[in-house]
Amino acid sequence: MSNTPYKQQYELSRLIERLCKQDGVHPTTIPSLFLIRESIITEPISRVNEPSFCIILQGEKEVLLGEERFLYGPGHYIVASVDLPVTGQVIKASADSPYLAFKLEFTSSQVLEVLNGTDFKTGQGKNAKRAMYVSEIEPSLLNAVVRLASLLGTPKHIPVLAPLLKKEILYWILQGPHGEALEQMALEGSNASRxxxxxxxxxxNYEESFRIEELAEIANMSVSSLHRHFKDVTAMSPIQFQKRLRLQEARRLLLAESLDVADVAFRVGYESQSQFSREYSRMFGFPPRVDIKRMREHYV
Incomplete structure (x- = not known):
């Protein structure tokens, strides 16, 4: 029996390889389920990570949240319980042994539905916890993941069984060692949900300036409490969070459209192009024009 988790991981990795002949993120016939394959070490990619659960079957990945580094590989999973601006990079992959991963997105209402159907002890009054964490995958969770992925071979069962298996996966994540972080985010009135x-x-509203007092009012907290809990959840201050959103969107616009740097800077909320270029270089390691040229050459 001790080989069962290893065998299940192997079966799941073979399934992903069969279904994903090319590199990239592949949607499936199961809503909110994605299969990922990369045969090369990738450039660091910055994006907003939706609430999701991701398990790696082969290879390794590094994710940066603020200054915090999450490294995970086979047998581990990562959970993001809220939208977070992160930078991710596949750091171990090859043509012979590609990076393979299974990603399932979810909403706080789906988590709440699971909580309402169980006798979880809620911790509404506790300090908010980090909204991203890595953990070893438990056999019960892996088993549910394998059964969900197996439905891809029997599409007629997906409408009925996929929602049940998704609930089971969320249930086992909530039962895991860091489940409280996911629980808090879904509970109305908890510090994390605020x-x-x-x-x-x-x-x-990332392109608009804001006063910290306005954000404190939205959270129904004092300014000091907002700062503390916001950093607990995101590893950043609200200003740092906004800056990352602006710069990530700027990079996306520069890559996707032939826009002038000054136009992009203005569009994402900067009044000064020089300040934009300084902060862009600090985050991505190169000035905007150099970075975009480099990125395009890498992915040609």
Missing amino acids: IREVIDHIIN
């Missing part, structure tokens, strides 16, 4: 409302506001 920070989630602030995060949503910043993401939806």
Whole structure:
């Protein structure tokens, strides 16, 4: 029996290889389930990570949240319980042994549905916890993941069984060693869920300036409490969080469209192009034009 988890991971990795003949993130016929394959070490990619669960079957990945580094590989999973601006890089992959991963996105209401159907002891009054963590995958969770992925071979069962298996996966994550971080984010009125409302506001209005007092009012907290809990959840201050959103969106716009640097800087909320270029270089390691040229050459 001791080989069962290893065998299940192997079976899941073979399934991903069969279904993903090319590198990239592949949507599946199961809503919110994605299979990922990369045969090369990638450039660091900055994006907003939606609430999700991701397990690696082969290779290794590094994710940066603020200044915090998460490294994970086979047998580990990473959970993001709220939208977070992160930088991710596949750091171990090759043509013979590609990086393979399984990613399932979810919403706080889906987590709440699981909580409402169980007798979890809620911790609404506790300090908010980090909204991203890495953990070893437990056999019960891995078993549910394998059963969900196996449905890809029997599409007729997906409408009925996929929602049940997704609930089971969330249940086992909540039962895991860091489940409270996910639980807090879904519970109405908890410090973490109030920070989630602030995060949503910043993401939806990232290009606009704000006063910290306005954010504290959204969270129904004092300014000092907002700062403390926001950093507990995101590893950043609200200003740092907004800056990362602005710079990530600027990079996306520069890569996707033939826009002038000054136009992009203005569009994402900067009044000064020189300040934009300084902060862009600090975050991505190169000035905007150099970085975009380098990125395009890498992915040609």
